[in-house]
Amino acid sequence: MNSIISFLKNRRILILGFGIEGRSTLQFIEKYIPDTDVAIADRNPLPLENYKDKYPVFSGDDYLKDALLQYNDLVIKSPGIKMNAENLNDVEVASQTDLFLRSYADITIGVTGTKGKSTTASLVYHLLKSAGRNVFLAGNIGLPVFDIVPLLDKNSIVAFELSAHQLQRIHRSPHVGVFINLFEEHLDYFGTFQAYKEAKYNIFRYMKEGDIAVTNDSIASFIENKSINVVDYNSLDISLNKDLLPFRGEHNIKDAKAALCACKAMGEDVDKMLPYIYTFRPLQHRQEFVGTFHGVSFYNDSISTIPQTAVAALETIPDVTFLLLGGLDRDVDYSFLVNYLVANPVKYVLYIGKAGKRIFEELVNASYKGIMLHYDTMEEAFNIIKSYASPGDVCLLSPAAASYDRYVNFQERGTLFKNLATKF
Structure with a gap:
């Protein structure tokens, strides 16, 4: 300090x-x-x-x-x-991030990625806490690091969720850096995908010899620092009982593997950590099951701000009948989502905002076979759902777009969806 x-x-x-x-x-x-x-x-x-x-x-x-x-x-x-x-x-x-890492990099597990960083950082915190370590959770999902600094000692560990914005212009990378995945995002801020990538790669760029990078093969291929240890989380050989896991989806399995690799880098035994995976409580707004009301099941995935996360939700949640898409347009390429929907049509696609309009136009051009309906408010979307829904239907909010055109943040959007679902 x-x-x-x-x-x-x-x-x-x-x-x-x-x-x-x-x-x-x-x-x-x-x-x-x-x-x-x-x-x-x-x-x-x-x-x-x-x-x-x-x-x-x-x-x-x-x-x-x-x-x-x-x-x-x-x-x-x-x-x-x-x-x-x-x-x-x-x-x-x-910045707080920069000043903190200059002094406390050696006790820090930094976690970044376009999607999954909050879940992974929270998993790291949960696993280490369950193992009896003196661990703190920092970043967007936790506390500002200046709040934590007075509480730290030589035995502390900080699980630090790091966005691309936080990684800009740092001078030291964390001792353990976890980089889960990389997709187009925040182009309205960074201007180009390359500029966004450069900010993300700072999590490894200023590592010292012996520091540890936990990532996948595609990201690892761009690491320029050859003095660090690189760990591919996909190579972690573990057996998980999927029926007992607190989350669903292959992407969450990858997050869990990355978290376990980070804990191993801090001296923990992976086999002893495995039982703690099952006691983790998933974060809100991430493929969150809200409940079944009048026979219709509702899932809140408001965290979804890019096409890849919407596709991941559709692959994880079976038989989606209503898909709510759209929001603020950040000029992200939607072809991945459009191609997926054309090959795997959802009966009703409800769209909102400039991003929703662009997705709608691309689906029309691709001869999409589902029914597409526009809405201006979440309340209007639920009125549409009430008009068409039948018992057994599944409604998924996975917008593939940012929320800032209508809401303070994705949490506000997701909370409104949940409140309306409970009144359905």
């Missing part, structure tokens, strides 16, 4: 982005270096209301330009704010 404090001490700091992580940064500074000159910047003025009497705050359309005129010594950036925004490339920019 002292190295982080030393880095921040005697600096004029701009906290850029004032969500969960930004507030965590401020709390850390207030507690450990309270005399620091700090300002807060966020486009949205609402989070800043309670702080403007104590700190300089910047909000509105020109918030960053105005802030950097006065605070250009050090910026602590929250994930998701583009690095090319305004003059951000002309100042020193750090």
Whole structure:
């Protein structure tokens, strides 16, 4: 912790982005270096209301330009704010992730991947916790790392979920890096798939000799650092009773293998860890069975924001009758999903948003044989389902698109779906 404090001490700091992580940064500074000159910047003025009497705050359309005129010594950036925004490339920019890994990489299992990183990081945490290890869960699915730092000792382990946004401009990779899979995603932020991939590969790029990369063959082939140990999670030979597993789908088996390999890298015996897999509680909004109401079964897979996850859900959940697709269009290639649906038609495809419209048009061009219906709200979708559903039908929300055009996040979208399902 002292190295982080030393880095921040005697600096004029701009906290850029004032969500969960930004507030965590401020709390850390207030507690450990309270005399620091700090300002807060966020486009949205609402989070800043309670702080403007104590700190300089910047909000509105020109918030960053105005802030950097006065605070250009050090910026602590929250994930998701583009690095090319305004003059951000002309100042020193750090992040909680970057500063944490500089000091605590040796006790960190970092987990990334386009999909499955939350489940895998949570599995790592659950397995190690069950084995009696002093483990913490950090990242989007856990706590901000600055909240964890005061609690760490030499025997601690941190399971750290890492998005591409968090991996940008880090200077040290975790001792154990887990990279599950890689698909097109976040093109609205990164601009190109190549830029997105480059950010993801930072999980291995700054490893030291003896560090461990847990991944698959296709990702491993691009690893440039030859001094590290590479483990293919697909090669892990284990026997799992699928009837007792708390999750379904081959993708979840891969997540479990990756988690076990990460635990092994931290000195655990895989065979002794296997029973703990069965006591894991799956995360919400991931092929989550909501229940059966008036004979219709509902599954919430709101986490699905790319075509590959929608296909995975369709392959895992049998006999889907209603498929809810669409949302924010991020220019992702939908041919994989379209080709799958043409070969495996769902009776009713309900679509929403610009992404849904594009999927609809591509399905029409591909002579799709199912019935396609447009909806503007989740309530309207359920009215449509009520009009056509029969006992024994299965309804799946697996949008293959981001939620931000209508909802705060995928959790809000999934929760609304679940609430409406229980009232069906």
